Amino acid sequence: ADFKIITGLTVTVPNGGEKWDVASAQNITWICTSAQVNVPQVKLEYSTDGGATYPYIIAAAGNTGTYAWTVPDTISASFKVRVGDLADSTAYDVSDANAKIRAKFTVTAPNGGEIWTVSESRNITWTTVGTVANVKLDYSMNDFTSATQITASTPNTGTFAWTVPDSISTTVKVRVMSATDSDAFDASDANFKIRGAFGVTAPNGGELWLINQNNNITWTTTGTIANVKLMYSVDGGLTYPNTIVASALNANSYTWLIPDSPTPIARMRVSDASDATVYDD
Numbered sequence: 001a002d003f004k005i006i007t008g009l010t011v012t013v014p015n016g017g018e019k020w021d022v023a024s025a026q027n028i029t030w031i032c033t034s035a036q037v038n039v040p041q042v043k044l045e046y047s048t049d050g051g052a053t054y055p056y057i058i059a060a061a062g063n064t065g066t067y068a069w070t071v072p073d074t075i076s077a078s079f080k081v082r083v084g085d086l087a088d089s090t091a092y093d094v095s096d097a098n099a100k101i102r103a104k105f106t107v108t109a110p111n112g113g114e115i116w117t118v119s120e121s122r123n124i125t126w127t128t129v130g131t132v133a134n135v136k137l138d139y140s141m142n143d144f145t146s147a148t149q150i151t152a153s154t155p156n157t158g159t160f161a162w163t164v165p166d167s168i169s170t171t172v173k174v175r176v177m178s179a180t181d182s183d184a185f186d187a188s189d190a191n192f193k194i195r196g197a198f199g200v201t202a203p204n205g206g207e208l209w210l211i212n213q214n215n216n217i218t219w220t221t222t223g224t225i226a227n228v229k230l231m232y233s234v235d236g237g238l239t240y241p242n243t244i245v246a247s248a249l250n251a252n253s254y255t256w257l258i259p260d261s262p263t264p265i266a267r268m269r270v271s272d273a274s275d276a277t278v279y280d281d
Contacts, residue, residue, distance in 0.1 A: 006091040008033030016097025021104040022130035030083045041086040048076035103130030105186035112190025118223035126176045134179040141169040153179040196223025198280040227273035236265035247273040
C-alpha cells in the first residue's frame with residue numbers, strides 16, 4: 001500500500017527551559033528539511049498544558065524559519081510551541097520540553113538611594129505586566145544572599161504600605177514576586193538605606209545650665225543604635241565644633257559636667273556614632 005513522505009520540521013526555539021516575559025518580543029525559530037517552494041507556509045500554535053492540547057493559534061506564516069512574536073498574557077510553566085506544515089496537519093514538530101511564560105515586575109520604590117527611617121510608614125510600589133492575583137514581598141541587606149519576608153501574599157495592587165523595620169543598614173533592597181511563581185520577580189535596582197532616629201528631650205530649649213554643674217542630656221531613640229556621639233554648639237546650632245563624647249553607650253541619657261563656655265544660645269546634638277547623618281538637635 002501507499003506510504004507518505006512528509007516535510008521534516010524541527011522547533012529550535014523555544015525548545016525547553018526558556019523563560020519569556022509577558023509582552024516581550026521573542027523569535028520562534030525552526031528548521032524545515034523541505035524546500036520553501038514545497039512548504040510555503042507553516043502554522044504556529046502553542047500549548048500551556050505541556051503539549052496535551054494546542055488551543056492557541058499564533059499565526060499562519062511564511063516558512064522562513066523564524067517568526068517574531070509578542071508573548072501573550074497566558075502565564076504558564078508548561079509552555080510549548082508547535083510548528084506544522086499549513087497544508088499538511090501530520091507534518092509538525094513541537095518543543096522538546098516545557099518553557100515558561102511569566103509575569104514581569106518592576107520595582108519603582110524603593111529603587112535605590114532612598115533613606116527610610118525605622119517605624120515610619122512607607123509605600124513599596126511596583127508595576128506588573130501580566131495577570132498575577134497576589135504577590136510576595138521581602139527585603140534583604142546582602143543582595144538576597146538571605147532575605148526577610150515582608151508578606152507571604154498580598155493583592156497585586158502595585159502598592160503596599162510597609163512599616164519600616166528595625167533593620168538599620170545602607171545596603172537594603174526590596175523584592176516583589178508572584179506569590180505562585182518565585183521565578184517572576186524584580187528587586188530594587190540599587191541599595192537604599194534604613195536608619196534610626198533620635199529625639200533630644202533635654203536640653204531642648206529654655207534651660208539654664210550652670211558651669212561646673214552636672215546635668216543629664218536625655219534623648220529618645222528609634223531603632224537599634226549601639227553608640228552615640230554628643231556635641232554642643234555655642235552659636236545657636238550654626239556649627240557643632242565641641243565634642244562632649246565621641247562614642248558612648250546609647251542609654252538615652254548622659255551625665256555632663258557643664259564646661260566653662262558661657263552662651264545664651266547653646267544647643268545640643270545627639271548623633272549615631274557610626275553614622276553622622278542620623279542625629280537630632
